Every structure is written in structure tokens, then in C-alpha cells.
Amino acid sequence: MGEAELSLAAVRDALVREEDSIVFALIERARRPRNAPAYAPAAGGGGGGRSLAEFFVREAEVLHAKAGHYQKPEDVPFFPQDLLSPLFPTKDYPKVLHSFASSVSVNDAIWKMYFNKLLPLFTVDGDDGNYAETVALDFACLKALSRRIHIGKYVAEVKFKDASQDYSPLIRAKDTKALMNLLTFKAVEEKVKRRVEKKARIFGQNVTLEDNADKQEGNAGDSECKVNPEVLSKLYDLWVMPLTKDVEVEYLLRRLD
Numbered sequence: 001m002g003e004a005e006l007s008l009a010a011v012r013d014a015l016v017r018e019e020d021s022i023v024f025a026l027i028e029r030a031r032r033p034r035n036a037p038a039y040a041p042a043a044g045g046g047g048g049g050r051s052l053a054e055f056f057v058r059e060a061e062v063l064h065a066k067a068g069h070y071q072k073p074e075d076v077p078f079f080p081q082d083l084l085s086p087l088f089p090t091k092d093y094p095k096v097l098h099s100f101a102s103s104v105s106v107n108d109a110i111w112k113m114y115f116n117k118l119l120p121l122f123t124v125d126g127d128d129g130n131y132a133e134t135v136a137l138d139f140a141c142l143k144a145l146s147r148r149i150h151i152g153k154y155v156a157e158v159k160f161k162d163a164s165q166d167y168s169p170l171i172r173a174k175d176t177k178a179l180m181n182l183l184t185f186k187a188v189e190e191k192v193k194r195r196v197e198k199k200a201r202i203f204g205q206n207v208t209l210e211d212n213a214d215k216q217e218g219n220a221g222d223s224e225c226k227v228n229p230e231v232l233s234k235l236y237d238l239w240v241m242p243l244t245k246d247v248e249v250e251y252l253l254r255r256l257d
């Protein structure tokens, strides 16, 4: 995101676009059952006692970093300590955020939320043995969620630039609660929840060529959807938006350093 694109409308558009990636990633993961053994600490097998899921994400991030990923402040690795510099030339992205922006991360909270709370809500109990495919799908979900949530850094920068006279005293006073209130727009949050639920309903239905007046796009019953639309609204309400706001506050608290 460059300086010219840095307006609240543009950043909110970026958040809207990320909703599609999150909904599709969840739909893909929901094709597989829970597959609990993929998350249990593994004895042997080259994972050093880690679960297959953790092993996969660590190794995938090493590859992604070598290829030049994680250069932008919104692309935050889950295991930054393992990463090497890119092996290929990377583009210099315009630096529109404060220099500490890359170190703002809530990925530990995203990791716990995804595996402990979200996964049981949208996958069915069961084990089909497709563990490698399953953890690759988890990685896609984690990446999409993390990216969306860390775009909060840009939201915070725009809000600060637009009203630095309101934010600066709260930042100096380290008043986390007042900062949280100032950056919260309840009406926007309601719209976001309704929109993601609708996207899950539309993207998650089976599309056929049969002419059936009861089943026009957007009218599929929730039980026919590949991911229950209410899970999306809950995910955003309980975790995605609160974590985005945590990123915003964390960024703002250091904005005057």
C-alpha cells in the first residue's frame, strides 16, 4: 500500500477484499474433517516433537521467506526466528508506516484462536488421514487471517494522520482504553459482520445449472453452505475485529516514538 492509497476508504477496501480470501480458505479447509492427529505433538518423524501443523507452517514460512515473502508490514510470519533473507531480488515497497511496524504482531493470539476456538466450529469431527493436505489448508487460513488482521497497521496510520490532535495526547498518556474507544466504529463493525456472513452464504453454496426459483444465489439455506455463515460472523465479531483493533492500538502506542 503506497502513500497515495492511504485513505480510510482505501484501507477499508483492502479489508473487504481480504474477506474473500478468508471465506474461501475456510471453505477449502472445511472439505476435510478435523483430523486431530495433525495437531498432536509427533514423536519422531523429523518434526522435533512438534505437531505436523507446526512443522508444516515453519517449513513453509522458511520457503516463502527465501522467495521474498514477508517484506511488507501486513505479511507477518508466525515463526520469524527461523527465517532467512530472500534469495532473490525483492521490490522496495513504499514505506508509509512507522519503521517499527514490521515488529507489531498478534500472530501468537491468531495461532491459539485458530486451532483452539475456530477449527472446531467449522470442521466436522473425524479423521480421513489426509493430514498433509489438511495442514496446507490450515496454513492458507492462518495466512489470510493474519494478513487481514495486520492490515490494522495501515488503518491505525490513517486514523492517526487524520486526527493526530486527538490521538497524540492518548498515546503520550498510554491510555489504551481511550485509544480503543477512539478507533472503534460500532456501525462499521455491524456492517462487516453482516457482509462476511452474506459472503459465506453466497460463496459457499453449490452452484448448479438447474432452474430452481427457491435457490437463487444468496438464498441457500445455512445448512447447505460449505461453511456455516454464522461462523463467519462470529469469527469476525469475537476474534478478527478485536485482534485488528489490538494491532491498531499496539501500533498507535509506538507511533510517536
Ligand SMILES: O=C(O)C(=O)C[C@]1(C(=O)O)C=C[C@@H](O)C=C1
Pocket: 012, 015, 155, 183, 184, 185, 186, 188, 189, 192, 240, 241, 242, 244, 245, 248
Ligand atoms: O474500519 C475501521 O475503522 C477499522 O478500524 C477496522 C475495523 C475492522 O476490524 O473491521 C476495526 C475497528 C472498527 O470499529 C471498525 C472496523
